[in-house]
Amino acid sequence: MKRILEKISLLALSTMLVSTFAVSPALPQMIGHFAKEGISSSQVENLITITSFAIMVSLLSNGLIVRFLSERSIIILGLFLMAIGGSMPVLFPSFTLVLFARILLGLGIGLINARAINIIGHFFTGQEGVQMMGLRSSAEVLGSASLTTLVGYLLGFGWQFAFAAYLFALVILLLFVLFVPKENLGQEQTDTDTSFSKPKLTKHLWQTSLYLAFLAFFVINVNTFLTMRIPQIVVTSGIGTAQEASYVLSLMQMMGILAGTLFSLLIGRFKHWLLGIAYTIFGLSVVGITFAHNLWLLGLGAMISGFFYSTILTIIFSRAAGLAPKPLDNTVMTIVLMGCNIGGATAALLPNFLEKINPSLGAFDIYTIACGIISALLLVKEIKRV
Known part of the structure; x- marks a missing residue:
């Protein structure tokens, strides 16, 4: 006991x-x-x-x-x-x-x-x-x-x-x-x-750590943006209440448990392709949330985004954990965690900044386009690997 x-x-x-x-x-x-x-x-x-x-x-x-x-x-x-x-x-x-x-x-x-x-x-x-x-x-x-x-x-x-x-x-x-x-x-x-004799990060480790930190930054930035905007969408559009919005967010987060349970199966099936595929579907879920006109469709889009958001982060942390020698594990993880926290911290600022740069597009549109670009680059990278 x-x-x-x-x-x-x-x-x-x-x-x-x-x-x-x-x-x-x-x-x-x-x-x-x-x-x-x-x-x-x-x-x-x-x-x-x-x-x-x-x-x-x-x-x-x-x-x-x-x-x-x-x-x-x-x-x-x-x-x-x-x-x-x-x-x-x-x-x-x-x-x-x-x-x-x-x-x-x-x-x-x-x-x-x-x-x-x-x-x-x-x-x-x-x-x-x-x-x-x-x-x-x-x-x-x-x-x-x-x-x-x-x-x-x-x-x-x-x-x-x-x-x-x-x-x-x-x-x-x-x-x-x-x-x-x-x-x-x-x-x-x-x-x-x-730990006085800790080795230094090589140029390759720095580049890979920053690459993973950026991927974590972006997906967390978008997910945080969705977490803050979904309650406002639900209330202002009249499709539900603030309490119902909290249930949508809870389901969105709970999908992380399912994603963690199925992760070994997904990574075994899709291997290195999984990151690009997950980013692609995550981007499509943002589109679904944008055009959802009732609580059920919004909830479905939120659940899909929550599943692939967790999948993306699991891939990133798994790669970061096995990236460097043991004495450098904490250093690499700190770099990735900094990317995570910058992504969360700027979720209220970056959308407004992006909309000012291009007033013809809303934050949802810009994030969707960015997801598409990142997904394409990740998939092209895997094609070159093959």
Whole structure:
């Protein structure tokens, strides 16, 4: 029983890693509320994406933080910041304080982001480790979808109460403190601090890391854009309510579990072609969402996009994990994670920028064209490989 509780506690660390956009269903109400104060919709959307910038600050500060705190202390601090920063808008719904709260949330997520993955490999090895890695990925998606559904329920009490969902971090903190042993984390700290002879990234590794980081950046940017816009589309077009929009987003995220389950089958069938195929279908799903005139079609498009979004990211992280020698694993993964977080952080800014460059096209049109170009390049690359 103790071993089971330990596994549950470690897996729970991953349930809130992608919770940044869980409160997206509250955006229509937030936009309406802050409009009375003269705050634009793009500024309100930035409240959601600013968290990704804070996550990047945490990632880049990791080398400094580990000099002063143990791994266990860092995880505890991260969960505490997630709970406090995430739920602060419930009591302090002013724009400035919500902005500050979202930054605190991002700092907390950034502190445990990589650790929630690495800690699995540190506590478990062999087949058990492989199984736990798969469960960790499912826990991440399940946690995100569950939080989004909870947000939809809490919206019935007002937009600020949606942020109470982040108090779940206190449950994770309690599980971690009670059931995760201290000994292994102390050794992890030593291993982190004594890697003085780490080899340097070659030009090829830099180029490949940046290539994977760009692919992650773009797909996350588009997916985040969809996550923020779908609730607005549902409400403004009159095809559903904010609560129903949260259900659509939950289904969209839950498709990640199915994608993870079928990943080995898909990669075995399509091999290197899978990335280009996944990007192509992801782009087509954006078209489907653009022209959906009822909730069912919108939900179908969202589910397809969620499935292939997760497939694309799984391919990217799988390639990144096997790209470099072991001492450089964290460096390569940090580069890819930076691409991920830049993609999320700019999701409210980039669409507006692109529309200003070409006013005749909307953000959905531009993203569809970009997906088509990337898909074509990926498929041409595989044709040349053959």
